[in-house]
Structure formats: structure tokens, C-alpha cells
Amino acid sequence: MTTSIKPDKPTKRIPQRMPGWAKVLTAVVVVLVVMFAGIRLSLLPGLRDFFGTETHDRSGPALLKSIKDMSRYDAASGNFQVVVDLEKDAKYLPDAIRGTRTLYVGAGTVDAYVDLGKVGDKDVTVNADRTSATLRLPHALLGTPALDPDRSYAVSKQRGLLDRLGDLFSDNPNGEQAVQKLAVRHIGEAAKESELTARAESNTTGMLQGLLHSLGFKEVKVAYGT
Secondary structure (H helix, E strand, C coil): CCCCCCCCCCCCCCCCCCCHHHHHHHHHHHHHHHHHHHHHCCCCHHHHHHCCCCCCCCCCCCCCCCCCCCCEEEEEEEEEEEEEEEEEECCCCCCCCCEEEEEEEEEEEEEEEEEHHHCCHHHEEECCCCCEEEEEECCCEECCCEECCCCCEEEEEEECHHHHHHHHCCCCCCCCHHHHHHHHHHHHHHHHHCCHHHHHHHHHHHHHHHHHHHCCCCEEEEEECC
């Protein structure tokens, strides 16, 4: 007796269906990719306005903390500009991993003034008929350099990988305090080497001579220093 064995029929695999949440997620990703690509390539200009940002100033009112009487005469002001190239390197790591380099253009002003509040009675001499006056004033001084944010800007910033990751967890990413302080220092040094204080003394002399001449004085002499 011969028994024939039929080969098993191949089983058909039922195609697995994609879960519903995966379909939704895929659709959202595709839509976002298309939208952002359209915005980047200006293919969908209307979306740029739709996703545009708005700025709202919710600052509180400024409070007056104190008032200080000023007795100085601001006689001259100098405008300065400096290019700051600040580089920070790690000792044993390449710049691509750890290190920063910032190229910053700092623009600011420095005022030169004469403190008239330090002039005492003995520093002013007037003759009997009030036609001649001699004044002795303190030398002109330089004020604190003031950086102008509207004219100061970063030209380029290079940061290593670790520094970029650190910016993600920093409260003030890409801070420019270091280059700003360096710009202020260089501007202050440049002001000291300039003729700003000499110009301030010359302008103060002209102002006082014009004022006293208008009051009837014929001769007015102004000297500086103790």
C-alpha cells in the first residue's frame, strides 16, 4: 500500500498594519517638514506671517531710586570704536571640542568734565573794581566709558561642541559680557591717551571767559591744578 504525502501549503503572512498613533505621528512630521521647507524656500510666503513672532513689552514702570546734584561741567565728549578679538582655548582639547572666539565691534563715548564743585573761595580772585578775575580749577577728569548698544555688534562667534551644548542649559546663552567689558576697558584706555581732557579744559576756559565777560569783567584768567 502506497501512501502519498502532500506537501504543506505555504502559509500566507498577514501584513502588519501600522498602529494608528504611528500614522498620526508620521503625518504630523511630514506636514511640519513641508511647512518649514516652504517657509525656508519662500514657497509659502503666507506661512511666514502665520508663524511669525510678536514682541510684547511687559516691563514695569521705572522707579526713581535717588537724585544726585551734579556740579561738574561736561566740556567734551569723545566717540571711540574698538574691534575686540577674544579667544578662549582649552589646554588639552582642540578648539572644535572646547573653545570660543568672538569678534566684536564696540562703539562708545567717554565724557571729560571739570568738577566746579571743588572750587573754593580762595580759588577765585577778583580785583577791587571788578574788572579782572582769576580762577583756579581742578584738572579735567574722564567719566566712565559708555558702550552704545545700537552701534556695537558681534561680527562672528565660534564655539566648540561642548560650549554649544553648554549654551542649551545656560540662562544667558551666547552672552557677550566678556567682550563688552573688554571693549569698555580698551575705550577707557584710548580716552586716557587722547587729548580729551585737554580739550575739556580749553572748552571750560572759553565758557567761563565768555560768561564773565558778559558780566562786565575785562580780563579773565583761568588756571588748572592745585
